[in-house]
Amino acid sequence: MSDDPFVIAGVELASRLILGTGGAPSLAVVDEALVASRTAMCTVAMRRIDPRTSGSIIDVLDRRGVRVLPNTAGCRTAREAVQTALIAREALETDWVKLEVVADERTLLPDPLELVDAAQQLVADGFHVLPYTNDDPILARRLQQAGCIAVMPLGSPIGTGLGIANPHNIELIVSEATVPVILDAGIGTASDAAFAMELGCDGVLLASSVTRAQDPAAMAVAMAYAVEAGRLARRAGRIPKRFHAQASSPTEGMAVL
Amino acid sequence: MVITLNGAKCEISDGTTLDELLTSLAGSSRGSAAVVDGEVVPRATWGQFPILEGQVVELITAVQGG
Numbered sequence: 552m553s554d555d556p557f558v559i560a561g562v563e564l565a566s567r568l569i570l571g572t573g574g575a576p577s578l579a580v581v582d583e584a585l586v587a588s589r590t591a592m593c594t595v596a597m598r599r600i601d602p603r604t605s606g607s608i609i610d611v612l613d614r615r616g617v618r619v620l621p622n623t624a625g626c627r628t629a630r631e632a633v634q635t636a637l638i639a640r641e642a643l644e645t646d647w648v649k650l651e652v653v654a655d656e657r658t659l660l661p662d663p664l665e666l667v668d669a670a671q672q673l674v675a676d677g678f679h680v681l682p683y684t685n686d687d688p689i690l691a692r693r694l695q696q697a698g699c700i701a702v703m704p705l706g707s708p709i710g711t712g713l714g715i716a717n718p719h720n721i722e723l724i725v726s727e728a729t730v731p732v733i734l735d736a737g738i739g740t741a742s743d744a745a746f747a748m749e750l751g752c753d754g755v756l757l758a759s760s761v762t763r764a765q766d767p768a769a770m771a772v773a774m775a776y777a778v779e780a781g782r783l784a785r786r787a788g789r790i791p792k793r794f795h796a797q798a799s800s801p802t803e804g805m806a807v808l
Numbered sequence: 809m810v811i812t813l814n815g816a817k818c819e820i821s822d823g824t825t826l827d828e829l830l831t832s833l834a835g836s837s838r839g840s841a842a843v844v845d846g847e848v849v850p851r852a853t854w855g856q857f858p859i860l861e862g863q864v865v866e867l868i869t870a871v872q873g874g
Binding site for chain 1: 814815830833834838839840841842843848849850851866867868869870871872873874
C-alpha cells in the first residue's frame with residue numbers, strides 16, 4: 552500500500568503515469584513501452600474494424616494487467632463524442648472515458664462549449680468522465696461542476712512536445728481542483744513531466760513523447776522516473792525563489808588568509 | 809442481400825446476425841461494438857440481431873491512439 556496513493560473515483564492506480572498508445576510503429580513497441588513505463592492505465596481510440604490488422608491492443612493491455620481508458624479522439628462535436636463513448640462502453644465494458652472534443656485539425660485544441668455539453672450528457676448517462684481540456688482554470692471548474700472525475704489540462708497542443716506553455720494556469724487549476732488533475736498533451740521530454748508534477752498535478756498522460764522517441768522503451772523509463780521525481784519534489788516542498796544569492800556555508804568562522 | 813459495412817457496400821447472407829458478422833470480420837467479437845443505422849446495439853442482443861437489407865452497419869474496435 553502506497554503512502555501516497557493515486558486514486559481516481561475510488562480506484563487506486565499503481566502509477567501516476569498514464570500512457571497513450573498512439574504514434575507507436577507497432578504493437579510490439581507499445582508493449583515494450585508500457586512495460587518500461589510501469590503504467591497502470593492506457594488510453595485507446597475507437598475505430599472501424601480492419602480485418603487486415605493482426606493483433607489487438609486490448610490483448611496487449613490485458614496481458615500486462617493495464618487498465619484500458621477509451622478515448623473519443625477525432626470527435627469534433629458533443630454528439631460524436633457521446634456516441635463514441637457509448638460505443639466504447641459496449642466494446643470494452645467500462646464506463647470510464649477520456650473525453651476529447653477538438654475544434655479543428657490544425658490546433659487540436661478542445662472546443663470548450665462542445666466539451667462541457669458532452670461531459671454533462673455523459674455524466675448524466677452514468678459515465679466516469681476524464682476530459683482533455685484547455686489550460687483554462689474556469690473551464691476546468693465548469694468540468695468539475697459537471698461531475699467529471701478528473702480534469703486533464705493540456706501543457707501545450709497535442710504532439711508538439713512544447714512542454715507546459717502556461718504553468719501559472721496549471722497551478723491555478725491545481726490550486727482549486729477537487730478532483731485529480733492530470734497534465735495531458737504537450738510533454739516533450741522527462742523534465743516536462745517532472746515539472747507538471749512539481750506544479751501539483753496528480754498525474755501525467757503522454758503518448759507521442761514516448762511512442763515517437765528514438766528509443767520508446769528508454770524514454771518510457773525516463774518518464775516513469777520523472778513523474779516520481781516530480782511528485783516527490785512537490786511533496787518535499789521546494790525552496791522559494793529569490794532575487795539575490797544566499798550563502799549556504801556559514802559566514803562566521805572564516806580563517807584570516 | 810446488400811448492406812453498407814464500415815462505409816462500403818457488402819453482400820451478406822440473409823438472416824446473418826450481428827454476432828456472425830462481427831466474428832466473420834474480426835475473428836471474435838471481443839473488444840468490439842456495433843452501430844446499426846446510427847444506434848449502438850447492446851452486446852447482449854448481438855446473437856439475436858438480424859441484419860436487414862440496406863442497413864448501415866459500423867463495426868468498431870479499440871486501436872492504438874490518444
